[in-house]
Amino acid sequence: MNTNVIKIHKNECIGCQVESALSFRPLVEYLKDRLKTEKSVKSEFYRFLLEKIEKDEVLLNSIDAEELSKYKDTLELIFTILTPLMGDEDDLFWALSTPIPDQIFFSTNAFYKFFKDHDPKNKVNKDSEPVEKKQLKFIYNIILNRFYNFTYVLKNEIIYAHVNEETKLTQYYNIQTDTKFVDIKHKGKLPELNFEALAQYFQEDKELEYLLDNLPLKDFKFDGFSIISITDVTLQHSIDGIRDALVNHNYQTEAYTHVIQALKSLSGDGSLEFGLMPFLTVNNKLVFDNKEFSQSMLINSAKAANLEEEVFYSLVDKYKENPKAIFVSAINDDQITKDPFLRVLKEAGVCSYSVLPVYYNNQLAGVLEVYSNHEVQVDDKLLSRLRPAMPLIGQLFQYSIEEFDAKMDEVLMDKFTALQPSVQWKFNEAVWHFLQSQNSNSKVKEIETVTFKHMYPLFGAVDIRNSTTERNIALKDDLNVLLNHLIDALKAMKKTVKLDLIDKLLFNCKDWIKQIGSFASSNEENQLREFLELEVYPFLSIIKGNHPETAEIVDQYFEVVVPATGAAYANRRQLEISMQLINTEVSQYLEKSQANLQASYPCYFAKFRTDGVEYDIYIGQEIAPEKPFDLLYLKNIRLWQLTSMVEIARLSKSLIGEMPRKLETTQLIFIHSNAIDISFRNDERRFDVEGAYNIRYEVVKKRIDKVLIKGTTERLTQPHKISMVYFNPDEAKEYMEYIKYMQVQGYLNDDLEQLDLDELQGVSGLKALRVGVKYLDAKKDTTKKLKPTELKSIEKEIAKMLQN
Incomplete structure (x- = not known):
């Protein structure tokens, strides 16, 4: 052990910041309290140390660090009490210091060598914060914790990185300060603190300004000693x-x-x-x-x-x-x-x-x-x-x-994916103009932006209901299967392998089964995966190698955790199969259906795969300059959109019997009657809206899928329903005519709702129509049979509406 005094901060006056005294009074009080309750043989040791300290009266009062070298045997007894009995002082980084760590007066040989060997020039994480400021934070951290039960300023630990001169590798050490044997006294009445104001100062890294004004250090006195320990955390x-x-x-x-x-x-x-x-x-x-x-x-x-x-x-x-x-x-x-x-x-x-x-x-x-x-x-x-x-x-x-x-x-998308024929002609023109500029003296080096002005947008979304919830349920079900199979395997091993570690793993597995139900983020799932990969799987491999009789048990368990075939992935595989079935069938239907639309008038159709399927349609004169555009084509495509949603709802319902996990879809349409401009974004390889006003259209699209009916907690989108969101009452009037026609045709139920919707961030005034889908009865035709005169009247009404 070493009694040389080490000055931690050689050029800074740390002791000037607060009144402090090095003494063993707090340790004496601690020993006296322990002797009142301690009944084991430790009490004799405590009593012996207490008598030794009291015998040297100078140790009961304040003392200078330099004087303590005379009492090495007493300090060694203190070391023995405060450290594990089996600890080797040549390997243990441990020391005693003044209450506010400034001078180390007693240390293990390992600590002393560490301090002397670690040249500051090899320190990796050089910190620009002044030492005085760090020490003030340290002092106030202790005060706030002792008197206000508040810990926020700074942990009493420092991560110290140092380059080892022999290996040239960075080593990391955790330096901790224990202030258990430091008493703090305050002169007069303790001030009250405004912790809301203090929290604001913390956020601005100005907490010391507040604390120095409201909690002056001159009113405090520190008495006792601190314990410093260093741990290699490389x-x-x-x-x-x-x-x-x-x-x-x-x-x-x-x-x-x-x-x-x-x-x-x-x-x-x-x-x-x-x-x-x-x-x-x-x-x-x-x-x-x-x-x-x-x-x-x-x-x-x-x-x-x-x-x-x-x-x-x-x-x-x-x-x-x-x-x-x-x-x-x-x-x-x-x-x-x-x-x-x-x-x-x-x-x-x-x-x-x-x-x-x-x-x-x-x-x-x-x-x-x-x-x-x-x-x-x-x-x-x-x-x-x-x-x-x-x-x-x-x-x-x-x-x-x-x-x-x-x-x-x-790269595949960039170099090989073909553009839709309806817009490719304009990209061809842009490429030709670019090539022309390259062959001339023009300074233009960037290809022009492909833009279509005055386009009418249509948006539709077919979403899988509660997909996130279904994923979480499938994951938790699979993890239950995995852990239960693991428990069975461990129990089977226990019959032939006598290891206490098996009981510990069984306990962990049962504990994880309890935790699975409350998983709130992917972090818990990662922790479970680390438990399996770092503890369980190496254990099973070792047991299999050392105990051949367990090979079949281990192999059977590892068959369970094979993603492609194992029972521990069955629920997730079933969910993905069900989702893929819906998305594939819906996508194929939309692809075939939109091909027929192009025959009536060219339009741009973009389909996106999310948890379901979303699509954008843009139609207008600039898509086909050679073919006159009329609003009749827009009305035709809107009627198609509503009809196709009915067919998709029927299609997804018909797939339920084929799904390993039963899933339902919701159908959503956003009605936007005003024309917008769109441009092709070269960086993202997609069309996007142009202009501040038009961006509002994109904002609404992205937010309406989870919108609630005003004054309720009910989502607008529901299975077996088609929801149509709009701003303009005239838009609703047009679609209500379509709905009326489709109700008569047997596509929709007679349950139309007109709803006000909750405000979304940055969006207010939304309304919606919602109507139920009429499903076909396999046993009988539920379509209403119209009289010839009624049918003729409705056809005239639709024709008139399309012309307007």
Whole structure:
């Protein structure tokens, strides 16, 4: 143990900020209180220490830190009481300091060496905040906690990052200050604080201004000593660093660089390097890209050695058939004969090379490379340090695979997807004008914006009712199945394997079953996944290897968690099948139906897949300049829109018998009678509205799907109904004529509702029509039979309406 006094803040007057005294009075009071209740053998130890402190009267009063070196044996007794009995002072970072940490007067050898060895110039997280300000926050944190039960200013801990001079790796330490043995006295009446005002100051980082004015430090006195402890948190900080890389960076080079650096810190070996190789596929064949989506030593070496791609791909394909960990501590000629790919690594200067398979949802997502330019033995200690990072690397690989696939789709859409014939002519003109400008001296370098003016918009949405709720239910049902199968497997193992850890896992499983019902976010689901992948699956693999009699039990469980076929994914598979069935049938119906519309007058039809299907239709003179436009075509397409919604409602209802999970749809139309301008946005490859007024149309479209009927909690959109949202009463009048016609024709029920709707953000004055869909009876025709005179009258009425 060390009694040398260490000045923490050499040039700052920390003690000037508040009156304080170093003493052992709080410890004495603590020991006396413990002796009143402590009945075990500890009481003798407490009594012995108390007598020793009281014997040295100077320790009962305020004392200078420099004087305490005379009482080393008493300080060692205090150390013994305040630290775990088995703690080794050569490994424990522990010290005693003045009440406001300024001088350390007693420390373990490990702490003293840590303080002396860590040169401030190697500190990583240099903080520009003045030391005095940090110390004031520390002081007020203790005061607010003691006197006002308020903790918000600052935790009594600091994360300290330091570059190790030997390994050149960053190490992270958590420095904590325990003020249990610090008494605080206040002179006079304690002031009242306005915590609402204080909270505002906190938000502006000006809380010290308020506190110094309203809670002066001159009225406080600190008495006692503080305990400082340091913990190496490099492992946890490295894992957190990988998580941050997934969240805060793109999933390409930047994230890979951060993850590799975190893995090096995690390993604790500065000579190790890491490579990341996700398995990317094109047409189900592996491809490799080391520029954006991976950083692999093997790929780099193969390219540098001009290794033929076919040879390289065959090696990786062979590995993919039987993925396993490969450890080569030193590459030699015999190993190169067995595995030719080692030759290119040796030529690149690699001496040691290991490969670890990385999984995502039990599917092989890629490999993690561990290599060095000198001989390295990858042992259990290193693997145990890397194991917590493997699920996160699997997630990174999955993101890279999805990002790669999205980029493929983006280029595919950009270069190969054909435009609709109704608007392609205008894009052709824009391209021709652009090419002309390129061949001339024109300064125009950007292609012109394709715009259609004075277009009449129509919007429709077929939504799957309560899709989010259904997804949550399916997920929770599947997790229940998974955990119950796991419980059964663990119970079966327990009959032959005698391990207390099985009981602990059983407890965890039952606890997770209780928690599943209250899942509020994806975070809990991620925590459950980490429990399974970090604790359960490694445990099952080890038990299977060491106890062959459990192999069948383990294999049966892993069959349950296969996404494509396992029972633990059955509910989600059923839901996706049902949703896909609805969306596919609705999409196909719309595609066929809108093709007939184009025959009457060209229009732009854009369909979007959400949880259901949405579509935009634009019609107007500029779509077909050579063909005169008349409002008759607009009225015809509006009547088609209403009719098609009936057919879609009937179609989705007829599919219920084919769905593994019963789902219903809602049908919504937004009526907008004013013409708008639309332009093709080159950056997003879609049409969008032009002008501030027209943007209101887009705003309403995006918000009406969840609108409520005014004064109620009822959603406007309901199964078996068609909802039509509008602003203008004239719009409603036109559609009411269509509804009347379709009721007579047997499409709609005689239950039309005229409704006022709740205000949406930035949108007020919305109204709606809602009417029920009449379904066909398979046994009898429910269509009303009209007399010839009635039918003729209705036909004349519709014809007249279309002409107007």
